Amino acid sequence: MVREGDARYRGLTSGANTRWVGAPEYVRLVSSAAEVVEAVQEAVDRGLKITVRSGGHCDEDFTTSDDIQVVLNLAGLDAVYYDEERRAFAVEPGASLGRVYETLYRGWGVTIPGGTCPTVGAGGHIVGGGYGALSRMYGLTVDYLHAVEVVVVDESGRCSTVVATREPDDPHRELWWAHTGAGGGNFGVITKYWLRAPDAGSAEPADQLPTPPAELLVSDVAWSWDDLTEESFSRLVRNFSEWHEANSAPDSPGTGLYSQLKTQHRAAGMFRMSTQVDASAPDAQGYLDRFLAAVNEGTGVDYTVNDRSVLPWFYVVREWFGFVEGSLPRWKAKSAYMRKAMPADQLAALYRQLTRDDYDNPFSMVALVSFGGRINAVEPAATAVAQRDSVLKLLYVTLWTDGSEDDRHDRWIRECYADVYASSGGVPRSNDVTDGCFINYADADVADPALNGSGVPWHELYFKDNYARLQAVKKQWDPRGEFGHALSVRPSA
Template identity: 30%
Template structure:
């Protein structure tokens, strides 16, 4: 009898919710719907945070990295669902859809423009950080990783299972697997093994109807779309099935600095000529950054060269002496270590730091405000161009760039193999990143970022000027929260996806024709209005 009453109440909720979808968002019905849609064995109560909860603010800010967008008092935010079970995700999707409430999906919180935790219309944050299971199958060289698991957790699990397996993904250990992989997944194994999405073989996805799609039910077209097209346009990624890659027991890393006074511009120019043509096993990043900031009279630019080589130091030294002697690499600059220890090196941890730091998760509110942009470079930037950039960089208090080399297998993978199109013909990708501590410095820093972006225009890709989805940038085009204009979507979509945008829109029309899964830079269905 009790089950029958619950069923009747649920039907009433869904009917009224359906009416609410036509008129206006119904927040009370949404919250009641959540409780009735979940199984008593996995109650959603412990996963549900509203403004009345004493821990609401801490739940919000813990995974809100950019202080520019951190607003736990936002009255448009109905609730946070920190899902602890797949059924919580399903219930959130169904109840939000029926009650006219948008969803923002957050896995690790590395969201440069805060689109996973802000909206101008009533919305719920579906936080995935408690769905973090990882299973490793060494014999098949495969793994399942939940969307809320961090790369640090994934890398640690892999290393515990094998000393000669790895995964091609980013260098930051607190990245959430859900968003990082769905946007492409760029890391220091790219020249040898490509992107994270090049190693995804299956997924578990909650669709717009609240159903879980996986394996044969997922559909090849949807699997293609979420591997670089951004999962949040199509559904909710629960987990990924990934292929692991082979690495030697011994890798070599180094970090070498060159200031402008030490000829950094000349060395960086030569880097542009060789970095994409080095052996596939060698990834050599150049990172221009501000140096001596505390001493204004001595403030300068230093280019830090970070390298990772799949092999011993003696082989790396032979390659560098022959192909890039201008760097002046010395044997004492090189450190041999296991793959898992290189993940600590990329985070600038001292040699000997315990691997357990890779499991650390955020515990404090976002402490910095920042802005990021991206570019793709297809021909060397002349020295006079770099000198223009240095002049603007010196106006910042805290700013750096990452010049990430291409070449290797990226030249061999077709542009339409996944939605991520930035493959052949690139020398390197640039990330611009500025940080500041106080809101009153925002306008000045954003102005400087636009200035440096404008100065770089003659030296980067054009028609369109390409951008990387995981380095989210609202400046390349965006829609308001409450509607999706196809014309505007084509502007930012062409920069992120180039010729793959049309196919992404077709997949969207098939799996989410009413455009429920939308946000300011989402992919619209073909006929979206």
């Protein structure tokens, strides 16, 4: 138990985003489900507000807000192994994605289609729907969630562990379902995930999860802002998004390609597009060439090739270089699902915001990231992730160092978002073009009526029609409301 005065207290009360610093009564370091039960029981008995941290990568203050009195730190609960009994891979929440990828790959040559940042924790990531570079080929991480072990608190305040599976006859199936995309901090403390493909045929461990490509054809190209006009910039972004509109069906050959177009603010001088293609796909080099040509078509400008190489998949996964060069400790993020290419009004706003003279942070960007493919082979109600027909995910992010500048950076990203979605109340509400937001890129602004003028409540943006079902699970499994944060599921009436 770590309290104020302990040298570890400061380090254990802030997450990766150092703008959020908590002041809990204590931090409990736990390394087994039994310890979690004991720690939660103690907090409940004392009437203390509890939160749980696994990898600490939350964008918002969900584990540091002022009301929190106890932080359960699950970093020590980090095993990854094959569970013969459940015929599934067990992943404990404190395991980083890097550790998950490494253990699965070294032991069995398999993987999960999770996120790109190796230091993100499985704890918050998987329950939030987790997606990454292999998601177009294989779907979301939650499409592989077979079961989950959760420490819950009942009406009388008694804590216990429960295992919920996706088996149709499991009486706890709804609790499993809620863990396929509601985000962390909602129903209890997750102490274990079990992962296995729903259609895994044989009993061999190596058949339970997808096999990653042996090698990737990797490309990194950059455009100079000096070369770009509004017209050529808009053409480029439109080309990128139109390519995704045309090549993101579940069975499209395009699912073997994953790309991030990271349109940084003009202050950066340039912006990059990082792409990877399954190197074993037929004519992978030609496919990449055609993709690059399609993105650049009609812009009248040239790009610089920084990298074009064939690398082992495992190397690419381990050596993630971040979204932008330089890793800065404070940030604010926002997101949007895109069903179609960006229309003219959104492109104009994007250009306007990225070329503003009154904001000069080179570490601010709007990344357009490949989505769709096998993700869209799953029905919206099959998991808690309702967005199953988008072709791109947008990540708005600005990063900085100096705490006295928080307001300046928050202001830019809010104005940028409001401008791009001006025609739909300042948020990417569900319509022909956009389809709401991604809970793993948590953004509490959308719950603020001053910043969300759409009239669409925050939970509809994140969960759409799945919200009522999540509310029912909340009511059943967290009846006392022991768990919660700014964007957590509220119980049904």
